[in-house]
Amino acid sequence: MKRSNTLRFAAIAAAGVLALTACDNAAQEGSGDGGDGGGEESSELRVGLAYDVGGRGDRSFNDSAYRGLEQAMNELGVDAQEFEPTDGEADSAKVERLSTMADEGYNVIIAVGFAYDGAVREVAPEFPEVDFAIVDSEIEDVDNVTSLVFAEEQASFLAGAAAALSTEEDHVGFVGGVETPLIHKFQAGYEAGVAHVDEDITVEVDYLSQPPDFSGFSDPARGRELAQAQYDRGADVIYHAAGASGNGVLEAAVANDFLFIGVDSDQYENAEDAQKPFVLTSAIKQVDVAVFELIQAATEGDVAAGIERFDLSGGGVDYTTTNEELISPIQGDLDEIKQQIIDGEIEVPTAP
Structure with missing residues (x-):
């Protein structure tokens, strides 16, 4: 089953906060002006974001994913945690990272980058109640994986x-x-x-x-x-x-x-x-927008497996x-x- 691609590709303002905050802090921040996250002040959703090679601070791919996570924290009040890779790590390290996140109770696990393809295919079927997503890789045959791919x-x-x-x-x-x-x-x-x-x-x-x-x-x-x-x-x-x-x-x-x-x-x-x-x-x-919209869908219980394609016509690139x-x-x-x-x-x- 595939969810229709209706992302609102608008500019995302970065809050300038470098450290992740817990859900109670995010809720407190969001209670003043409400943002555009559907009026939710807090969420019980726990989100884990596993970065690609280079990690946060690359001024590029990983930082874009972080902006989407940061927006979800500020507007939706989700409890979130970042997971950094190590240089030259084996695929088994990625499998262990995703498995640990699922074992620790994260409801949504987002793997940033095609290098996680094998790990997601291995781990996701073991945790059918967890919503997995992967950026830049197409996985169609696992029921709880959403692929965010771009032109x-x-x-x-x-x-x-x-x-x-x-x-x-x-x-x-x-x-x-x-x-x-x-x-x-x-x-x-x-x-x-x-x-x-x-x-x-x-x-x-x-x-x-x-x-x-x-x-x-x-x-x-x-x-x-x-x-x-x-x-x-x-x-x-x-x-x-x-x-x-x-x-x-x-x-x-x-x-x-x-x-x-x-x-x-x-x-x-x-x-x-x-x-x-x-x-x-x-x-x-717009990795940031794709990440935010995926998390928002999860807060509404509306995440579906399949491939989300983002191209020039929809503002995805x-x-x-x-x-x-x-x-x-x-x-x-x-x-x-x-x-x-x-x-x-x-x-x-x-x-x-």
Whole structure:
């Protein structure tokens, strides 16, 4: 059974609180203005969020998931806890983490990232009363799992078009974290977006690591090194899909005066003041909204197993316009391309 995709993709305001609060504190905070969480001041729901490689603080994928959790705490009063991975951990560690969460009484367990696919498939059937969710992996055959998946290639196509419209050297780059089918979607969309604007533009492509080594998502120093190499070969706009390693790509952009395109979160908003002028745009996916809406459904007893797909037409993915100085000259072109994708006039590939 599948629940219809009716997410309200509106901007989520971060509260700026770095530590999770217990449900009684969240209820107290929410009692003043009520928020938009259906008027609930508190909830007995216990939510566990297991982060992907890199953990919270990546300014990207994991931080987006945290914003959704934080909103659920503040507006719905849920009791929540974060669970961080360890570098280079085995799949058995993920199984143990999810099993421990279920044993400890968490009603909703959200696994952030495709690396949890095997663990979710193993653990979820053992705890049929727990609602499991996984981001970026499709699991259809387990009754208590909801898959939150995104059309990353569509947002990446817009990132590629933005790069092509902004390059002065007709030479751009892509830095991937780990070479997997998921990150291939980012690469494919980006390359297609560049070619849509100008087929003669050169696209550099590098990956930080190969499976089963997932350190490519948590190695900013290596990200900076690869970005520097691409710049030295002529790239003057570089897009990354590398999690926390993307922070190194941004450092290279600042040091060498080239343009940076972020991923998953609005990395202009998350950047330091000195870095902001170098952030052209970000290819975002609304993991925060998807996480919040899933938890909200759980408070209402309305979570259903199946695949939730979020694409450009519903606002589940997009490009950002926060750096107005850089994006406004090309925004009209990007919006035209965006509409063509939504209308089906442009078919975006999912593999390079």
